[in-house]
Amino acid sequence: MGANISAETQTIANSSPTKKSKVIAFHSSATWKIHFEAVKQTNTLMVIDFTATWCAPCRYMEPAMNEFAAKYTDVEFIKIDVDELDEVAKEFGVQAMPTFILIKQGKEVDKVVGARKDELQNKIEKHSLIKHQNVMF
Numbered sequence: 456m457g458a459n460i461s462a463e464t465q466t467i468a469n470s471s472p473t474k475k476s477k478v479i480a481f482h483s484s485a486t487w488k489i490h491f492e493a494v495k496q497t498n499t500l501m502v503i504d505f506t507a508t509w510c511a512p513c514r515y516m517e518p519a520m521n522e523f524a525a526k527y528t529d530v531e532f533i534k535i536d537v538d539e540l541d542e543v544a545k546e547f548g549v550q551a552m553p554t555f556i557l558i559k560q561g562k563e564v565d566k567v568v569g570a571r572k573d574e575l576q577n578k579i580e581k582h583s584l585i586k587h588q589n590v591m592f
Contacts (some may be wrong), residue, residue, distance in 0.1 A: 478524050478534050478535070479532065480535070481535055481543075483540075483542070484542055484543055490506065494531060494558075494561075498559065499529070499530070501530070501559070502520075502533065502558075503527055504529060504554075505544050505547070505553060505554040505555050506534060506535070507537050507538055508538070512553055512569065513553045516553050516570050519575070520532055520534070530583055537552060551569070553570060555568075557578055557582055565587075583587065
């Protein structure tokens with residue numbers, strides 16, 4: 456107890472040396488609620504990854520979440536272990552892992568259930584403030 460945000464929080468540097476994005480893991484429901492209330496006041500897209508240590512598809516998606524956090528620096532990526540913060544998972548109606556819930560201004564705008572990397576990326580791009588384009592040279 457007493458740890459607000461995971462010591463395992465991963466910071467991923469993207470191509471810009473001054474901008475960083477990260478996946479933030481919460482281990483306290485009180486800290487999560489304070490953070491959620493603060494982000495609700497903004498127009499920032501929040502992607503919550505409901506995961507479990509025993510879940511193989513969750514482990515499969517972890518590199519994708521790190522990749523997305525590095526690419527979509529205008530989006531906030533959150534990791535919540537359903538066994539650790541089960542009341543938070545229940546609040547969001549999580550029944551399977553992994554479940555990714557996309558939130559804007561405190562409201563669910565989209566959801567992906569399962570290890571569906573491409574579907575998750577499409578929904579992040581759809582709801583992101585900055586429209587990301589793949590440019591081919």
